[in-house]
Amino acid sequence: MSLIVQKFGGSSVANADGIKRVARRIVDTQKAGNDVVVVVSAMGDTTDDLLDVAEEVTGRAPGPSRELDMLLTAGERISMSVLAMAVNSLGAKAQSFTGSQAGMITDGVHGSARLVEVNPNRIQTSISQGNIAIVAGFQGMNRQTGDITTLGRGGSDTTAVALAAAMDADVCEIYTDVDGVYSADPRVVPSARKLDTVTSEEMLELAANGAKILHLRSVEYARRFNLKLHVRSSFSQNEGTIVIPDNPEEFEFENLKEIPLEQPLISGVTHDRSQAKVTVVGVPDVPGSAAKVFGLLNESNVNLDMIVQNVSTDRSDVTDISFTCDQAQGGKAVEVLTNHKAELGFEEIKYNDSIGKLSLVGAGMKANPGVSFAFFDALREAGVNIEMISTSEIRISVITDIDHLDEAVRAVHTAFGLDAEQEATVYGGTGR
Amino acid sequence: MSLIVQKFGGSSVANADGIKRVARRIVDTQKAGNDVVVVVSAMGDTTDDLLDVAEEVTGRAPGPSRELDMLLTAGERISMSVLAMAVNSLGAKAQSFTGSQAGMITDGVHGSARLVEVNPNRIQTSISQGNIAIVAGFQGMNRQTGDITTLGRGGSDTTAVALAAAMDADVCEIYTDVDGVYSADPRVVPSARKLDTVTSEEMLELAANGAKILHLRSVEYARRFNLKLHVRSSFSQNEGTIVIPDNPEEFEFENLKEIPLEQPLISGVTHDRSQAKVTVVGVPDVPGSAAKVFGLLNESNVNLDMIVQNVSTDRSDVTDISFTCDQAQGGKAVEVLTNHKAELGFEEIKYNDSIGKLSLVGAGMKANPGVSFAFFDALREAGVNIEMISTSEIRISVITDIDHLDEAVRAVHTAFGLDAEQEATVYGGTGR
Numbered sequence: 001m002s003l004i005v006q007k008f009g010g011s012s013v014a015n016a017d018g019i020k021r022v023a024r025r026i027v028d029t030q031k032a033g034n035d036v037v038v039v040v041s042a043m044g045d046t047t048d049d050l051l052d053v054a055e056e057v058t059g060r061a062p063g064p065s066r067e068l069d070m071l072l073t074a075g076e077r078i079s080m081s082v083l084a085m086a087v088n089s090l091g092a093k094a095q096s097f098t099g100s101q102a103g104m105i106t107d108g109v110h111g112s113a114r115l116v117e118v119n120p121n122r123i124q125t126s127i128s129q130g131n132i133a134i135v136a137g138f139q140g141m142n143r144q145t146g147d148i149t150t151l152g153r154g155g156s157d158t159t160a161v162a163l164a165a166a167m168d169a170d171v172c173e174i175y176t177d178v179d180g181v182y183s184a185d186p187r188v189v190p191s192a193r194k195l196d197t198v199t200s201e202e203m204l205e206l207a208a209n210g211a212k213i214l215h216l217r218s219v220e221y222a223r224r225f226n227l228k229l230h231v232r233s234s235f236s237q238n239e240g241t242i243v244i245p246d247n248p249e250e251f252e253f254e255n256l257k258e259i260p261l262e263q264p265l266i267s268g269v270t271h272d273r274s275q276a277k278v279t280v281v282g283v284p285d286v287p288g289s290a291a292k293v294f295g296l297l298n299e300s301n302v303n304l305d306m307i308v309q310n311v312s313t314d315r316s317d318v319t320d321i322s323f324t325c326d327q328a329q330g331g332k333a334v335e336v337l338t339n340h341k342a343e344l345g346f347e348e349i350k351y352n353d354s355i356g357k358l359s360l361v362g363a364g365m366k367a368n369p370g371v372s373f374a375f376f377d378a379l380r381e382a383g384v385n386i387e388m389i390s391t392s393e394i395r396i397s398v399i400t401d402i403d404h405l406d407e408a409v410r411a412v413h414t415a416f417g418l419d420a421e422q423e424a425t426v427y428g429g430t431g432r
Numbered sequence: 433m434s435l436i437v438q439k440f441g442g443s444s445v446a447n448a449d450g451i452k453r454v455a456r457r458i459v460d461t462q463k464a465g466n467d468v469v470v471v472v473s474a475m476g477d478t479t480d481d482l483l484d485v486a487e488e489v490t491g492r493a494p495g496p497s498r499e500l501d502m503l504l505t506a507g508e509r510i511s512m513s514v515l516a517m518a519v520n521s522l523g524a525k526a527q528s529f530t531g532s533q534a535g536m537i538t539d540g541v542h543g544s545a546r547l548v549e550v551n552p553n554r555i556q557t558s559i560s561q562g563n564i565a566i567v568a569g570f571q572g573m574n575r576q577t578g579d580i581t582t583l584g585r586g587g588s589d590t591t592a593v594a595l596a597a598a599m600d601a602d603v604c605e606i607y608t609d610v611d612g613v614y615s616a617d618p619r620v621v622p623s624a625r626k627l628d629t630v631t632s633e634e635m636l637e638l639a640a641n642g643a644k645i646l647h648l649r650s651v652e653y654a655r656r657f658n659l660k661l662h663v664r665s666s667f668s669q670n671e672g673t674i675v676i677p678d679n680p681e682e683f684e685f686e687n688l689k690e691i692p693l694e695q696p697l698i699s700g701v702t703h704d705r706s707q708a709k710v711t712v713v714g715v716p717d718v719p720g721s722a723a724k725v726f727g728l729l730n731e732s733n734v735n736l737d738m739i740v741q742n743v744s745t746d747r748s749d750v751t752d753i754s755f756t757c758d759q760a761q762g763g764k765a766v767e768v769l770t771n772h773k774a775e776l777g778f779e780e781i782k783y784n785d786s787i788g789k790l791s792l793v794g795a796g797m798k799a800n801p802g803v804s805f806a807f808f809d810a811l812r813e814a815g816v817n818i819e820m821i822s823t824s825e826i827r828i829s830v831i832t833d834i835d836h837l838d839e840a841v842r843a844v845h846t847a848f849g850l851d852a853e854q855e856a857t858v859y860g861g862t863g864r
Contacts, residue, residue: 016485016488019489053514054513054514054517056448057448057451057452057455057518057521058518058521059521060521062517065517066527067513067514067516067517067520067526067527067528068517070509070512070513070516070528071510071513071517074506074509074510074513077502077503077505077506077509078485078506080502081486081499081500081502081503081506082485082486084499084502085486085489085490085494085497085500085503086489088497088499089489089490089491089492094499095498096499096502122578146533146554
């Protein structure tokens with residue numbers, strides 16, 4: 001008997017019909033001879049509705065707090081108990097569990113708590129009694145105080161992966177509103193191909209560089225615990241994308257036609273419109289200048305992504321430092337640096353949030369030095385100007401003008417032979 | 433420093449304005465130098481909305497279950513956390529606690545669990561740190577399984593009284609949408625008087641016989657633990673009604689002008705339209721007949737209220753047995769008895785749900801045998817026919833035709849000099 005953990009996001013349980021559809025799928029999975037643990041998010045707009053109530057009462061948008069976490073966790077309490085009732089009404093047995101009942105123990109950072117321990121004893125007992133266990137995603141309990149916490153954005157993915165790891169599940173299925181992980185965003189590249197498999201290393205790069213289908217943290221977690229993920233649609237019965245753990249020989253891949261013996265050259269092209277570029281112009285070219293700049297930004301909790309330092313073309317005593325960060329943090333970055341202008345000795349700051357980031361990801365890249373050439377050649381042919389470049393072992397990223405981003409993504413996608421013959425199916429809704 | 437427990441029902445926190453009003457009152461109570469523990473119900477229609485979601489998904493109105501309790505407790509989770517945020521936004525400190533966090537330990541009967549233990553350690557710690565503790569009413573945790581339970585109708589009153597008793601509170605204030613306990617229902621008797629005090633013994637009789645302002649269970653609980661209750665309006669600053677414990681000498685009644693040295697003759701008149709009368713006609717008049725009838729009803733969980741047995745006027749070998757029960761259980765009572773007609777040997781069953789019950793309650797009745805006479809004389813003068821009578825030490829109840837009930841209530845209210853000069857103020861909404 002296999003143990004399967006299934007995670008359904010808010011768009012899958014947005015209304016009564018969605019809950020009934022999910023309930024049928026869960027029951028079918030159990031009837032096929034599996035133990036089933038389900039992780040569920042709050043129904044559709046519940047979270048926004050709860051935030052509205054809080055704002056109406058306090059007169060402002062609520063920030064992270066003990067009480068906001070208590071409020072938001074009401075959302076999963078509703079979806080999980082109603083889902084359990086739906087399963088029961090189909091003649092199967094279900095029990096719902098809060099994060100704390102499921103043993104999701106966290107630190108005390110409200111709004112973005114980190115799991116420190118998972119004790120799924122009650123879940124284990126429940127499924128051993130023939131129940132389908134339905135667990136609230138996104139929430140946990142502070143180990144010290146017993147207070148309710150939430151795991152932040154993408155938290156339900158993390159709950160599912162952590163539970164699957166702690167219970168040694170055979171697979172963790174992440175249900176969403178597309179058929180799996182695509183070689184590019186189908187809204188930008190209609191000919192994007194669904195990937196049958198992707199390595200966890202590639203998935204990490206894809207998630208970190210704009211693919212929104214899985215939250216980065218849950219991919220990191222799955223990778224650390226060598227857990228098999230299956231990303232698929234709750235609106236169809238199609239096979240989705242298997243995220244292959246680093247040691248796949250430990251797993252039986254019965255759902256796959258064959259284990260891919262060699263990685264394809266390229267898995268996909270991602271893009272990200274959420275970044276801004278900051279350039280500090282005319283920094284004195286002496287040792288420690290860059291360290292000062294990045295030290296200040298670090299103290300202010302500005303997270304940097306790409307960093308480039310160039311010698312100025314017309315003067316040899318100064319240099320320009322460019323970096324990218326989230327647009328939400330861009331203003332803070334500029335403010336912090338401007339406040340220390342005298343100390344840092346730079347001439348001016350340039351800020352640009354009309355940029356896009358394009359990344360090419362593929363494990364096969366390691367052994368193929370020709371990839372870089374083909375990549376830049378495709379961008380050159382498409383007439384796309386490159387503002388910054390960064391690379392990892394299995395990724396090349398560039399910053400371009402925002403207006404040329406989609407065109408650049410399509411050009412690269414085509415150049416690497418990723419285009420499918422048919423257009424991708426998108427079932428609607430936004431993934432949660 | 434006093435410890436005050438304040439309970440606010442669903443109508444007091446029905447919307448953002450209500451929550452803000454309640455938050456201000458709570459903060460004012462703390463600023464006046466008190467420790468404050470608040471018990472709160474779900475906001476207005478939340479419970480009905482949650483039931484609707486469950487019914488939409490399962491296709492039928494949900495009965496009591498583990499999952500329904502999990503669902504319904506989301507209601508207090510929302511109201512309590514939003515109320516805590518409202519208090520915080522006024523500059524005071526508040527923390528909200530679920531029933532299980534507040535140590536409300538129950539048996540395992542979902543939908544109508546009974547408290548078996550109250551461990552308010554976390555509440556004690558929270559208020560000792562200067563917080564206002566806001567506790568979810570109506571809910572608890574199964575001692576054996578750790579499952580979430582609910583206490584059933586009026587459960588939030590019980591939560592408040594049990595917490596107040598366990599924490600040795602100076603007073604438990606029950607906020608509602610009228611100014612206190614009245615000498616009769618102001619909707620039936622506009623000249624009803626608000627009572628400044630009522631003994632817990634009288635309150636028990638009032639609650640058990642139709643006064644809906646406090647749930648019977650919470651009054652029993654307060655009486656057992658000798659706790660002072662203050663029933664008052666959340667819509668005004670008026671003093672309400674103090675329910676005096678059986679040993680009032682242990683309490684300081686600073687809110688009262690004086691401790692009443694002698695009980696007034698009569699506290700009030702209640703009425704109840706929810707009962708039905710069943711008459712078993714022509715039961716053989718042999719020992720054990722009545723025992724058989726009531727034994728069967730007891731096995732079927734039909735709760736009887738009044739019982740009368742008469743010898744038939746025209747035959748000496750048979751008798752008639754009449755009883756009243758909740759209309760909701762009337763059909764079951766008739767069915768059970770009819771199924772055993774041969775065994776019981778009766779002739780026919782009469783069923784009547786067009787009846788009303790009127791009760792006169794007053795601790796002073798004990799020492800005044802003239803009360804009965806004045807009571808029946810008032811009903812006679814008003815031309816009200818009496819179908820059944822039952823009495824306790826401090827109460828007389830009669831069953832009348834439903835159409836004469838209101839008139840009978842007014843006649844008795846006037847006869848005992850209970851009419852006030854001014855009409856009562858009712859603030860709207862239905863109490864929860």
